[in-house]
Amino acid sequence: MLATIVQKFGGTSVGDVTKIKRAAEKVKAAMEAGNKVVTVVSAMGKSTDALVGLAQDISEHPDKREMDMLLSTGEQVTMSLMVMALKEIGIDAVSFTGWQAGIKTEPIHQNARIMGIETDRVQSALDENKAVIVAGFQGMTESGEITTLGRGGSDTTAVALAAALKAESCSIFTDVTGVYTCDPRTAKKARQLHSISYDEMLELANLGAGVLHPRAVEFAKNYNVPLIVRSSMVDKEGTIVEEEASMEQNLAVRGLAFEGAVTKITIEHLPNNFNTMSNVFSALAESGIDVDIIIQQMTGKNEMNISFSIHTHELTEALSILEKNKEELGYEHIRHEDNLAKVSIVGSGMVSNPGVAANMFTVLSEQEVSIKMVSTSEIKVSVVIPEVDMVKSVEALHTAFDLDVREEAKVTS
Amino acid sequence: MLATIVQKFGGTSVGDVTKIKRAAEKVKAAMEAGNKVVTVVSAMGKSTDALVGLAQDISEHPDKREMDMLLSTGEQVTMSLMVMALKEIGIDAVSFTGWQAGIKTEPIHQNARIMGIETDRVQSALDENKAVIVAGFQGMTESGEITTLGRGGSDTTAVALAAALKAESCSIFTDVTGVYTCDPRTAKKARQLHSISYDEMLELANLGAGVLHPRAVEFAKNYNVPLIVRSSMVDKEGTIVEEEASMEQNLAVRGLAFEGAVTKITIEHLPNNFNTMSNVFSALAESGIDVDIIIQQMTGKNEMNISFSIHTHELTEALSILEKNKEELGYEHIRHEDNLAKVSIVGSGMVSNPGVAANMFTVLSEQEVSIKMVSTSEIKVSVVIPEVDMVKSVEALHTAFDLDVREEAKVTS
Numbered sequence: 001m002l003a004t005i006v007q008k009f010g011g012t013s014v015g016d017v018t019k020i021k022r023a024a025e026k027v028k029a030a031m032e033a034g035n036k037v038v039t040v041v042s043a044m045g046k047s048t049d050a051l052v053g054l055a056q057d058i059s060e061h062p063d064k065r066e067m068d069m070l071l072s073t074g075e076q077v078t079m080s081l082m083v084m085a086l087k088e089i090g091i092d093a094v095s096f097t098g099w100q101a102g103i104k105t106e107p108i109h110q111n112a113r114i115m116g117i118e119t120d121r122v123q124s125a126l127d128e129n130k131a132v133i134v135a136g137f138q139g140m141t142e143s144g145e146i147t148t149l150g151r152g153g154s155d156t157t158a159v160a161l162a163a164a165l166k167a168e169s170c171s172i173f174t175d176v177t178g179v180y181t182c183d184p185r186t187a188k189k190a191r192q193l194h195s196i197s198y199d200e201m202l203e204l205a206n207l208g209a210g211v212l213h214p215r216a217v218e219f220a221k222n223y224n225v226p227l228i229v230r231s232s233m234v235d236k237e238g239t240i241v242e243e244e245a246s247m248e249q250n251l252a253v254r255g256l257a258f259e260g261a262v263t264k265i266t267i268e269h270l271p272n273n274f275n276t277m278s279n280v281f282s283a284l285a286e287s288g289i290d291v292d293i294i295i296q297q298m299t300g301k302n303e304m305n306i307s308f309s310i311h312t313h314e315l316t317e318a319l320s321i322l323e324k325n326k327e328e329l330g331y332e333h334i335r336h337e338d339n340l341a342k343v344s345i346v347g348s349g350m351v352s353n354p355g356v357a358a359n360m361f362t363v364l365s366e367q368e369v370s371i372k373m374v375s376t377s378e379i380k381v382s383v384v385i386p387e388v389d390m391v392k393s394v395e396a397l398h399t400a401f402d403l404d405v406r407e408e409a410k411v412t413s
Numbered sequence: 414m415l416a417t418i419v420q421k422f423g424g425t426s427v428g429d430v431t432k433i434k435r436a437a438e439k440v441k442a443a444m445e446a447g448n449k450v451v452t453v454v455s456a457m458g459k460s461t462d463a464l465v466g467l468a469q470d471i472s473e474h475p476d477k478r479e480m481d482m483l484l485s486t487g488e489q490v491t492m493s494l495m496v497m498a499l500k501e502i503g504i505d506a507v508s509f510t511g512w513q514a515g516i517k518t519e520p521i522h523q524n525a526r527i528m529g530i531e532t533d534r535v536q537s538a539l540d541e542n543k544a545v546i547v548a549g550f551q552g553m554t555e556s557g558e559i560t561t562l563g564r565g566g567s568d569t570t571a572v573a574l575a576a577a578l579k580a581e582s583c584s585i586f587t588d589v590t591g592v593y594t595c596d597p598r599t600a601k602k603a604r605q606l607h608s609i610s611y612d613e614m615l616e617l618a619n620l621g622a623g624v625l626h627p628r629a630v631e632f633a634k635n636y637n638v639p640l641i642v643r644s645s646m647v648d649k650e651g652t653i654v655e656e657e658a659s660m661e662q663n664l665a666v667r668g669l670a671f672e673g674a675v676t677k678i679t680i681e682h683l684p685n686n687f688n689t690m691s692n693v694f695s696a697l698a699e700s701g702i703d704v705d706i707i708i709q710q711m712t713g714k715n716e717m718n719i720s721f722s723i724h725t726h727e728l729t730e731a732l733s734i735l736e737k738n739k740e741e742l743g744y745e746h747i748r749h750e751d752n753l754a755k756v757s758i759v760g761s762g763m764v765s766n767p768g769v770a771a772n773m774f775t776v777l778s779e780q781e782v783s784i785k786m787v788s789t790s791e792i793k794v795s796v797v798i799p800e801v802d803m804v805k806s807v808e809a810l811h812t813a814f815d816l817d818v819r820e821e822a823k824v825t826s
Contacts, residue, residue, distance in 0.1 A: 017470040051490065057430040059497045066500075069493035069508055073486035077464065080482035084472045087479075095482055100557060121557075144513060144534070 004126065005030060007171040008040040008136060008158035013232035014078050015045030023232060024085035026173065027131050031091060036126045038165065040136040040158040041082055043074025064109035068138075068148045072098065075135035075154070082133045093131035096121060098138030098146070103157065105139035105147045111288045112147035113215070114139060114156060117164040126165075134161060152213030159216045163223035170225050172212060173232035178239030179204070179211055181403035182256040187394055189404035193239050193254070200254050200348055201227075201241045203380040207257035207344040217241065252353035253345045253401040258394050260387045261312040262292075262340040264372055267322065269332035272302045276329070280306060283325050289318050292342070293375040293384060309373060309384055312338050340372060341390035344382035345397060357381045363400045369393050417539065418443060420584040421453040421549060421571035426645035427491050428458030436645060437498035439586065440544050444504060449539045451578065453549040453571040454495055456487025474730075477522035481551075481561045485511065488548035488567070495546045506544035509534060511551030511559070516570065518552035518560045524701045525560035526628070527552060527569060530577040539578075547574060565626030572629045576636035583638050585625060586645035591652035592617070592624055594816035595669040600807055602817035606652050606667065613667050613761055614640075614654045616793040620670035620757040630654065665766035666758045666814040671807050673800045674725040675705075675753040677785055680735065682745035685715045689742070693719060696738050702731050705755070706788040706797060722786060722797055725751050753785060754803035757795035758810060770794045776813045782806050 007030065009023045023039075030037045051070050055062040062070075079095035086093040102118030125132045136154025139147050149156050155172055162170035176184070177192060179201065184190040196204075198221035205214035211229055220227045220241065230238025270276050277296065284291055295307040310318055315336065322334055350356050357374075360381055364371060369392075373384035385393060398404060420443065422436045436452075443450045464483050468475040475483075492508035499506040515531030538545045549567025552560050562569050568585055575583035589597070590605060592614065597603040609617075611634035618627040624642055633640045633654065643651025683689050690709065697704055708720040723731055728749065735747055763769045770787075773794050777784060782805075786797035798806060811817060 017467060020471065054430060054490070054494055055497055058433065058494055059501050062497045063500055066493040066496045066508060069489055069496075069510075073489045076486045076489075077467070077483055080479040081467055081471055083479045083482075084468055084475045087476055088472050095479060097482075097559075100559075146510075 002034055002036045003168040004036040004038065004165050005169055005171065006038045006040065006158050006162040006165065006167045007173060008154055009042065009173045009232055010154065010175070011042040011045050011048070012175040013173050014041055014082070017081070019232070020044075020078070020081050021085050023173070024082060024089060024091070026232070027086060028089055028091050031131060038122060038126070038132045038134060038161055038167070039082065040134050040154055040161065041075055041078040042136050042154040043071070044078050047074050047077065065145065068109045068146050071148055072135070072138040072146050075137055079133045079135045086131050086133075091131050092129065093133060094125050095133040095135070097135045098157070099140035101134045101161070103139035103160070105141055105149070107141040107143065107145065108147065108288060110148055111150035112139060112141075114149065114160045117160055119164050122161070122165065149215070152216070155213035155216035156219060159219040159223075159225055159227065162225045163219060167225065169228055170220065171228040171230055171238070173230060174211065175231070175233070176211060176229070177231040177234055177236050178229050179209075179241070179255070181254070182394060182398050183209065183258070186258070186391055187256070187398045189398060191403060191405040195240045195242065196254065197348055198241060198243065199379055200346055203344070203346040203377070204255050204257050207259070207342065207346065207380065207382065209255070209257040212241070252347050252349040252356050253403065254347040254349070256343070256345055256394060256398055256401070256403060258341060258343040258390055260341045260390060262309050262342050262384060262387070263312045263315050263336055263338040264307055264309050264340055264384060265315075265318060265334060265336045266305055266307040267329070267331045267334050268305050269299065269303050270306060271330045272298065272304050276304070277306070279325070279329055280322075283321050283329075284318060287317060287321050289314050289321070293373050293382065295373055307373065309340070309342065337372070339387045340384050341387040342382055342384050343390060343393050343397065344380050345401060346380040348379045350379050350381075359400065360397065363396050364393055367392055367396050415447055415449045416581040417449040417451065417578050418582055418584065419451045419453065419571050419575040419578065419580045420586060421567055422455065422586045422645055423567065423588070424455040424458050424461070425588040426586050427454055427495070430494070432645070433491070433494050434498050436586070437495060437502060437504070439645070440499060441502055441504050444544060449542075451535060451539070451545045451547060451574055451580070452495065453547050453567055453574065454488055454491040455549050455567040456484070457491050460487050460490065478558065481522045481559050484561055485548070485551040485559050488550055492546045492548045499544050499546075504544050505542065506546060507538050508546040508548070510548045511570070512553035514547045514574070516552035516573070518554060518562070520554040520556065520558065521560065521701060523561055524563035525552060525554075527562065527573045530573055532577050535574070535578065562628070565629070568626035568629035569632060572632040572636075572638055572640065575638045576632060580638065582641055583633065584641040584643055584651070586643060587624065588644070588646065589624060589642075590644040590647055590649050591642050592622070592654070592668070594667065595807060595811050596622065596671070599671070599804055600669070600811045602811060604816060604818040608653045608655065609667060610761055611654060611656065612792055613759055616757070616759040616790070617668050617670050620672070620755065620759065620793065620795065622668065622670040625654070665760050665762040665769050666816065667760040667762070669756070669758055669807060669811055669814070669816060671754060671756040671803055673754045673803060675722050675755050675797060675800070676725045676728050676749055676751040677720055677722050677753055677797060678728075678731060678747060678749045679718055679720040680742070680744045680747050681718050682712065682716050683719060684743045685711065685717050689717070690719070692738070692742055693735075696734055696742075697731060700730060700734050702727050702734070706786050706795065708786055720786065722753070722755065750785070752800045753797050754800040755795055755797050756803060756806050756810065757793050758814060759793040761792045763792050763794075772813065773810065776809050777806055780805055780809050
């Protein structure tokens with residue numbers, strides 16, 4: 001029996017007809033190497049931006065259901081072109097939208113999670129030795145509504161399909177050659193990793209490293225699907241994400257992530273009730289607002305402040321939800337501070353290396369960077385700082401934690 | 414109980430964001446006039462051409478199933494933008510793709526016919542007083558494959574929905590103000606008709622007048638749905654297509670249609686068997702080749718020639734099918750002649766006016782136009798002529814059959 005593999009091509013890897021043809025050649029090669037191949041595709045390059053632009057010309061806050069209707073066309077265009085490209089090079093192929101591929105999601109628009117996959121249709125196409133091309137990023141609810149999975153959701157589609165089909169691996173073809181210690185576009189000395197554990201990758205993904213969607217990594221971890229991050233342009237070994245990262249380096253910090261466009265919101269003088277935290281964050285969660293770091297601070301016997309960070313683009317909605325619930329929540333007023341960034345260090349070696357957080361703060365203080373918020377876990381430390389200081393902080397931390405590329409390992413791409 | 418009406422906006426009527434907003438205003442007006450409104454939309458202006466262009470960059474003969482996947486995204490984009498535009502002006506609305514609207518088609522790609530409509534989902538949205546926006550041109554087969562209805566299929570979607578919902582009428586908003594005696598872009602003296610019968614419209618639609626899709630007219634006739642053709646730009650009375658055209662004018666010829674890009678194929682020296690005709694045209698029909706005029710001519714005791722006309726864009730496929738079946742069909746060789754056009758005169762008065770065809774031939778002979786094929790029905794006469802003579806023939810016939818606009822009725826648009 002042939003092994004089934006899943007591969008995913010992101011927007012830049014299918015950005016034009018030439019790139020779609022190149023991706024088709026990779027699918028062909030994978031089939032000729034003796035695999036059954038399921039390929040998940042994103043929308044072509046900037047096509048999603050073009051659709052979003054149309055919507056914004058009509059409405060400042062376009063309806064979420066209709067945004068899903070609109071944006072889900074992007075992958076549908078790519079998948080049909082990909083099949084045409086495969087047929088041109090002699091490979092029988094068939095495309096499926098999210099709903100045709102049996103991808104069932106929860107009934108939430110723009111940020112739905114996959115609840116399950118009915119693989120019958122994909123499986124029977126594989127049984128007929130067809131290359132199967134699936135539209136990433138989208139699914140359908142029980143009641144037949146089209147949903148999308150939110151940013152980077154095509155990765156999740158790919159991993160979920162790999163899990164459901166019990167695939168041997170899931171390759172994520174992208175515009176970088178693998179996972180780096182830090183985003184190489186910013187940190188010039190960033191080094192590519194041969195392997196990384198799910199947990200480390202999860203922290204890096206969650207922290208905005210941007211190579212993989214965090215849900216995709218979580219899915220891969222839960223179903224133990226080996227993930228391979230590799231370049232769609234260069235034929236080069238990628239980075240494998242799997243349970244046990246190889247012991248290539250016993251570093252406390254394996255990688256560094258950062259993201260801009262962070263806003264800190266502070267709700268002042270809230271009553272100190274048992275349900276205060278729950279009320280605040282349930283209200284936000286119901287609207288799908290993605291809250292990151294949360295800090296609670298007592299300001300009196302029966303009063304507290306809550307601060308939390310969100311993506312700046314969700315600020316308007318977050319404020320309007322809090323405003324609407326002002327009476328119920330019982331707070332006095334809200335402040336917010338934007339133009340912030342989050343910088344994080346990640347590594348599973350951290351747990352056995354005390355003082356890593358302290359080192360981080362020292363490096364930042366030497367750079368005269370003011371720290372607005374801190375959050376820690378077993379394998380990461382995150383700080384929220386002014387966005388203007390983001391790049392210099394990243395570079396200083398990358399060097400301080402010994403992540404800079406070594407001469408002998410220098411990437412020549 | 415409120416009346417249900419269906420309206421359809423073609424590609425030029427939703428060609429950009431401004432036009433979509435204008436169409437939304439028309440939907441709002443129809444609802445405020447006390448109707449439940451279902452609106453069928455086409456793909457935005459040239460967006461279908463752009464998608465076809467992408468496909469052709471990849472494949473000379475793109476897979477038909479995948480073309481349906483590709484092209485059906487066009488209406489999905491329009492419908493979601495239309496809902497956003499409606500919500501902006503305070504109208505609650507919801508969009509449905511073809512499959513969500515319950516439009517069931519036969520399992521033929523690129524040219525499927527509607528087999529039935531399950532209206533539950535549309536009806537319950539109407540019951541909630543929502544404006545319902547449906548993607549035209551598309552449907553789904555029993556087995557969950559996306560199909561498209563072929564050229565002008567959005568008209569068919571609109572009429573079929575009107576029939577299924579027992580709507581009071583179906584308005585087709587387009588870039589002309591109504592049905593004319595002839596295409597006013599070519600025949601400068603063309604006159605707008607106040608009304609026209611289904612049969613006359615059917616002949617005109619079939620003959621390439623282009624205002625309405627023939628299947629849409631057929632559907633409207635079969636289910637007795639009054640069709641109104643009107644402008645999306647100008648607020649002006651349109652043309653109503655209904656069972657009994659008003660007796661405004663007792664003309665033998667009510668309209669004139671024409672189309673270019675016609676090719677005549679002649680199969681020479683076929684055996685004169687009972688099943689010869691059936692074999693030839695079944696083979697073509699199975700591949701969805703649209704054969705128009707057919708002429709059979711005996712060339713010997715047991716031999717015949719068959720000539721037929723098709724759209725020039727189907728020539729390659731038609732020839733390859735005939736070539737593939739050469740042995741079975743038993744013919745000697747095939748000739749074809751392109752750069753032809755078809756010109757037709759239509760009118761239900763024709764049946765009681767002998768000599769109409771003869772008049773037509775006389776007019777053409779005065780213009781020194783050579784006639785390649787002739788076809789007649791009770792209410793029309795069609796001729797195939799060189800494409801280069803098309804416009805002058807149309808103009809001469811329009812004048813000869815007294816169709817030219819009269820001074821007092823001149824359209825001021």
